[in-house]
Amino acid sequence: MNKSATIQTRIDPKVKNQAQKILDKLNISMSEAISIFLTQVSLHKGIPFEIKIPNKLTEETLRKSEKGENLHEVSDVKQLFEELEN
Template identity: 50%
Template sequence: MLLAIKRDIIKPENQSEVIIMARTASRTANVYTRVDPETKEQAEAILNQLGIPMSNAIGMFLKQVVLHRGIPFDMRLPAAKPVAIGGMTKEQIDMELQKGMDDIAAGRVVSADEVDAEMRRLYGI
């Protein structure tokens, strides 16, 4: 027996809401989600280049959730990296220096040996 599946994407005007409706001969499943407009537009542009409708991409994600029995990608905070002064603006440098001056004034100081040990522990340097 062959079942036809019809998928529609409804994009309400002036809203960043995508409504996906999947209809089969025997049942209907709806997914409603709110996303910030910029993320939606960026994802839509990429999916369009890949030739994948938004509803299919969301369906593929949900299938992966089922197959993995959880989120199908790693969810961790990125590894901490020391701040590189070369990538900072003058304002950012001034702000970091002010934080250091505030720490000194408040008595929050440590020895150079402690700083070196912490840098090795956190960043491997």
């Protein structure tokens, strides 16, 4: 397949850097990752994952977790399930 098409896009540098760190660990270039994404869009005939606006509770929970608020730690999965059952 001839890979000669070029795409230019603007992206938040912080998002790009975070993604680059993950891709480096996966040994995938940014170009390869974008190609994978676009291939999946083509195969699925749409975005290959669900995109939706979170409800108020989910939005608030995400905001708090990003700030480190109301987090609960457990030592292992067994403890997690025990606490969920109670």
